[in-house]
Amino acid sequence: MDVLQDLEWRGLINQVTDREGLHELLNNKQVTMYCGFDPTGDSLHIGHLLTIITLRRFQLAGHKPLALVGGATGLIGDPSGKKAERTLNEEDVVRMYTGRIKNQLQKYLDFDGSKKAEVLNNYDWIGSMDIITFLRDVGKHFGLNYMLSKESVESRIQSGISFTEFSYQILQSFDFYHLNKEQGCQLQIGGSDQWGNITAGLELIRRMKGGEEGDEPDAYGFTIPLVTKADGTKFGKTEGKAIWLDPEKTSPYEFYQFLINTDDRDVVKFLKYFTFLSEEEIQALEEELKTQPEERKAHRRLAEEVTRFVHGEEALKQAQHISEALFGGGDFKQLTADEVKQGFKDVPTHVVEEEEKGLIDLLVEAGISSSKRQAREDMKNGAVYINGERCQQMDKVIEEEDKIDQAFTIIRRGKKKYFLIQYA
């Protein structure tokens, strides 16, 4: 199976310009290709992951990926897929975002050998372009009708679009032209909302090269589908929070949990999209999903593969360890301090100075029970758990052996309310 056939059965081809031609090209030579990422935040998020993984698939098939960070385009704002005009970020903020996203992209591609990836910043060629050159050499190739007919613009004519965002398509087109000319880049990929910008780039390449309409194309465009979920909600969020690729913003444990909680109806699709497992392996998991759904093998494999790709083996092991302790009847005391921090990130934490403390006092002091009377009541009712084990011993004193990795004690009150005691 070649790379395009592989992308096909995975359901990753949304639109392609000249499929036949691209197929032939990819089978006959090493193709340099690119995908751009605008620095709209200080981290990439899971919504960017599918294009990154797709670049990686091309690279594994022997092609050369360029990952472009939009240090220039990020200052302008792509109207594609956006209902309203964006507020501009300060230039130094965009510069900071650009640096961070560049570093992140470095983690996901291979930078050795003949098909080595490159991370580029379009500020390096757009930043220095003067307005006369822009209008004379580039703008002249864009008919107003053509620009207005792009979905990203047309859908905003009524609600409003500035000249700034309107011009965005010219900048992205220029990138494609520039990379085609300088690096022989012949393919641009992107999310489904990028079709208009990608085809505008192809048009610019043809015109700048003095080609005629209907000439054999020298470059190609390709979009992947928008990731949708069976329940109709937007992919990439849990409880309103985005799933970031930066482990400081979304811990590997949270990332793993996000994936393991995938709806049964979506799990096979996501295995195809986000993992490098073969057709046979995915079919076997699909079969198991039908025959032994309670095992959740497909979900676990999805979470495992994607967490490993994004965060590495070590972080994956930690995420699995924490999940086991929290949901699989594992022992909290086996956790490391770092794992406790990840697994209980949003849990109220109380810092104690003293070494040994009576549990009743601690429950009150940490605000877990409202009074000593309440604390005793809670314990009597069997509602208090120390590191996952019920505690009904009224004179219990927290000792060294109750401290996980000498740093934390996990207290649970009732079914789900967790608290952390941290030792200063």
Ligand SMILES: N[C@@H](Cc1ccc(O)cc1)C(=O)O
């Ligand atoms: N417009 C793309 C990012 C991009 C920027 C520059 C390019 O040359 C290509 C793509 C987006 O918003 O996702």
